[in-house]
Amino acid sequence: QIGEAAVVTESCRVTTVAEFRQSDLAAGGQGAPLVSFSDHLLYSQPGVGRAVLNLGGIANFTYLPADGDPAGVVAFDTGPASCIIDEAMQRFLGEERDDGGRVAASGAVDAGALRLLLEDPYFALPIPKTTGREVYFLDAALERGWPSGDLPATPDLVATLTALTAQSVALAARTELEPRGLDEVLVAGGGARNDELMRHLRELVGAPTRTFAELGFDDKDRETLAMAVMGYMAFNGEPNVLPSATGARGSVVAGKICRPA
Numbered sequence: 001q002i003g004e005a006a007v008v009t010e011s012c013r014v015t016t017v018a019e020f021r022q023s024d025l026a027a028g029g030q031g032a033p034l035v036s037f038s039d040h041l042l043y044s045q046p047g048v049g050r051a052v053l054n055l056g057g058i059a060n061f062t063y064l065p066a067d068g069d070p071a072g073v074v075a076f077d078t079g080p081a082s083c084i085i086d087e088a089m090q091r092f093l094g095e096e097r098d099d100g101g102r103v104a105a106s107g108a109v110d111a112g113a114l115r116l117l118l119e120d121p122y123f124a125l126p127i128p129k130t131t132g133r134e135v136y137f138l139d140a141a142l143e144r145g146w147p148s149g150d151l152p153a154t155p156d157l158v159a160t161l162t163a164l165t166a167q168s169v170a171l172a173a174r175t176e177l178e179p180r181g182l183d184e185v186l187v188a189g190g191g192a193r194n195d196e197l198m199r200h201l202r203e204l205v206g207a208p209t210r211t212f213a214e215l216g217f218d219d220k221d222r223e224t225l226a227m228a229v230m231g232y233m234a235f236n237g238e239p240n241v242l243p244s245a246t247g248a249r250g251s252v253v254a255g256k257i258c259r260p261a
Contacts, residue, residue: 009258017231020254024241029248032130036062036075036245037233038226044068049181051173051207054222055191057083057133059169062245063177072180075245076127078172079120080136081191085161087138092154101196104162107155113145117164118171120144127176128247165191166200173205185209188219231255 005018021031039052039062052062059081065072082097089095089103098104122131141161142151151157173182184207191197192211202209212219233240234255241254 005256005258009260013260015257015259017234017255017257019256020230023252023254024246024248027248027250027252029246030128030130033060033075033245034241035223035226036073037240037242038229040064040070040073041229049183051177051182051185053185053187055081055187055189057081058131059165061172063180066181070242071244073242073244074127077130079122079131079168081165083133083136084138084141085158088158088161091138098158098194101194103155104159104196107159109163110152110156110160113160114163117141117145118167123168123171128245162197163200166197166204169201170204178206182207186212188212188222192219
């Protein structure tokens with residue numbers, strides 16, 4: 001997404017697939033979440049209603065139905081994962097992230113501010129839906145949660161922002177996934193290594209919640225592997241996006257291909 005396929009092709013002398021989102025957008029989809037196609041191929045399990053939760057900057061779910069029908073796969077962004085927490089750590093403590101959730105664990109959740117943060121209308125929108133860092137950033141959260149400008153101590157702020165992620169993810173699971181049949185949640189992304197966030201999720205989500213690492217997978221590889229699968233399908237002229245997840249009118253072969261001479 002951030003490079004130019006022609007440059008990679010010329011530099012590496014390999015066929016390169018890039019720019020997957022545009023084809024889905026052209027078909028009326030949101031161009032995201034794209035990883036749901038690969039999640040369905042790689043992680044579906046017969047008889048198990050499974051959700052794959054990615055906790056990157058933004059949190060998103062892929063739901064994989066127990067019957068394995070790709071038409072039953074849904075995927076959407078739930079809201080913030082680590083993006084606002086990371087910003088707070090960088091601004092107030094000079095650290096990149098809350099490693100292990102230690103700062104959040106040392107603070108107390110501001111219940112009033114959390115209530116205001118959860119009034120964000122995005123959380124009530126129907127799926128499919130997507131969002132991004134242009135919506136969820138620290139100053140916007142501070143203005144919504146603490147409109148008086150009277151901010152709490154940094155550990156309490158980080159604890160509250162961590163609870164926001166957990167509560168919004170749990171709300172999405174409860175309203176969108178549990179009615180479809182939710183047997184387990186698998187968690188990937190950097191947020192899976194935040195022990196305090198995972199503690200909240202295990203308390204709030206009404207299904208067993210485990211990290212990819214607990215299953216022997218490397219959670220850092222999930223999205224890389226998903227793009228590799230999509231690239232393989234595009235190279236072979238096969239559909240590689242699920243309309244049920246992105247809202248497109250139909251399947252597309254997503255990705256532009258550059259080949260070396």
